Amino acid sequence: MNRPLKLSLTRRYHFAASHRLHSPAFSPEENLRLYGKCSNPYGHGHNYVVDVTIGGPVDAETGMVANLGELDPFVEREVVEAFDHKFLNEEVAEFRSAVPTTENVCREIFRRLKHFPSARLERVRIEETSKNSFEFTGESAGVEQRKP
Amino acid sequence: MIRVTRKLEFSAAHYYHNPNFSAEENRRIFGKCNNPHGHGHNYVLEVTVAGDPDPATGMVLDLKELKDILQREVSDRMDHRHLNYEVPELAGKIPTCENIAAVIWRLLEPKITTGKLDRVRLYESPDLFADCTADSNGSGT
Numbered sequence: 369m370n371r372p373l374k375l376s377l378t379r380r381y382h383f384a385a386s387h388r389l390h391s392p393a394f395s396p397e398e399n400l401r402l403y404g405k406c407s408n409p410y411g412h413g414h415n416y417v418v419d420v421t422i423g424g425p426v427d428a429e430t431g432m433v434a435n436l437g438e439l440d441p442f443v444e445r446e447v448v449e450a451f452d453h454k455f456l457n458e459e460v461a462e463f464r465s466a467v468p469t470t471e472n473v474c475r476e477i478f479r480r481l482k483h484f485p486s487a488r489l490e491r492v493r494i495e496e497t498s499k500n501s502f503e504f505t506g507e508s509a510g511v512e513q514r515k516p
Numbered sequence: 517m518i519r520v521t522r523k524l525e526f527s528a529a530h531y532y533h534n535p536n537f538s539a540e541e542n543r544r545i546f547g548k549c550n551n552p553h554g555h556g557h558n559y560v561l562e563v564t565v566a567g568d569p570d571p572a573t574g575m576v577l578d579l580k581e582l583k584d585i586l587q588r589e590v591s592d593r594m595d596h597r598h599l600n601y602e603v604p605e606l607a608g609k610i611p612t613c614e615n616i617a618a619v620i621w622r623l624l625e626p627k628i629t630t631g632k633l634d635r636v637r638l639y640e641s642p643d644l645f646a647d648c649t650a651d652s653n654g655s656g657t
Contacts, residue, residue: 373618374648374653375617375648377613430532432612435545
């Protein structure tokens, strides 16, 4: 009956940022058709909610998959400080060449966090608003990824 | 297959302390959770059971039965208790979200006979939860 269990820990972080969905690869009309009001030239903002899921064995001495004393400052440094109260298109280098859709933000946050030294990053889930959420669990083999 | 999730809230006290660590190590590793007087949370538990609906009833399992199991196995054991001192299943374990979720899994799995226990999700606060599932690869705890 005591089959092995799998444990993960999910921690929620918040940042507020502005962005504009606009690609120089498209004409102004195409941008407007594709992105609608999200392509308004001065940008707009969201209160982003980021759920970071960490997996791995539970340390017998601490009872933890990951110590929040390590995870919180890591996420704070890698993501919150870099994204909070910023204009993503201009102030986060990766979005100078990629449209800061929440799909791309998800993938970028995953890239920044996957080096967390103490446990395995399993998933990044972002709520852009209370109605839209996006998840990324890493690139899976066999699924062709388009360059943003 | 359908997944059915039932939610339950309980409030409990705990603190983190490992007698194998020095006082300094306990403070460094566990931070304010090491406060010996303890502190508490309103835990929110989400229990998911998976299965095929019975053709006659249209139900995976009777939610009333699940509610009674959760009351007996979880609420009666843990609600308004100090998890370090009053829950024998947690004796000798640091009562982290991960360990409590795993203990709840072990308590519930044999009691759920209609459908299969699929996931135990335990929120310690709106910003922190642990998920416990069966490890199909056998590589977990």
